[in-house]
Amino acid sequence: MSSQSTAFVDSSPVSGYPQHMVDADEQALLERIRNGDESGFEQLVKQHTGKIVGLAWRLVGNQEEAEDLAQEAFLRLHRSLPEFRGDSRISTWLYRTTTRLAIDHLRRERIKRKLFFFRQDNEAPDPVELASDTRSDPGRDLLAREAMRSLRKSLGKLSSRQQVIFTLRHYEGLALKEIAEHLGLETGTVKAHLHRAVTQLRRDLADYHEGSL
Numbered sequence: 001m002s003s004q005s006t007a008f009v010d011s012s013p014v015s016g017y018p019q020h021m022v023d024a025d026e027q028a029l030l031e032r033i034r035n036g037d038e039s040g041f042e043q044l045v046k047q048h049t050g051k052i053v054g055l056a057w058r059l060v061g062n063q064e065e066a067e068d069l070a071q072e073a074f075l076r077l078h079r080s081l082p083e084f085r086g087d088s089r090i091s092t093w094l095y096r097t098t099t100r101l102a103i104d105h106l107r108r109e110r111i112k113r114k115l116f117f118f119r120q121d122n123e124a125p126d127p128v129e130l131a132s133d134t135r136s137d138p139g140r141d142l143l144a145r146e147a148m149r150s151l152r153k154s155l156g157k158l159s160s161r162q163q164v165i166f167t168l169r170h171y172e173g174l175a176l177k178e179i180a181e182h183l184g185l186e187t188g189t190v191k192a193h194l195h196r197a198v199t200q201l202r203r204d205l206a207d208y209h210e211g212s213l
Contacts, residue, residue, distance in 0.1 A: 026090060033081055045074055052094050058171045059102035059164055061152055073098045096182045106160035154204035162197040165190055
């Protein structure tokens, strides 16, 4: 396997979005919304849209579908606000909801492909990764795009749950315990899914690299 491909599979998590417990400012915003101030909800959406759409993009690999999933997450949040107890931050609630929506979406797409031989082309590179280095290097950029296409193709072979667990761990930087909490699983189950996902990705990326020599 090339060092480029290895980096995609074995890179350390970079950050974690979820935080626990509503703070004073967030509580005040929630009270405004509950009292009928729709501008408060618009403010909330503006605060979280970028991160939630980015999360959804990483989970499903398509910008339009990511925006649809984020919109559905916000709609569900709006309906849930009267019963929102503040046991977690709004960001955590949105993160968990978006993740579960993505799993359902991936399962539907997998069924669609099986029933109708549907093929979706998710070859676009991550816009965040493309923007991370402004220096132009056509050779390196080509390798990065090829590696990303290979990775996305391999990810598509995983079960929906394995695909999401791998993304949450290696792209979103969540600890295994956090992933388990989001998905309602035991930590050991998450670890097992992640191990199987990484093993499969290593195998697929190694085959891709050898075939491209």
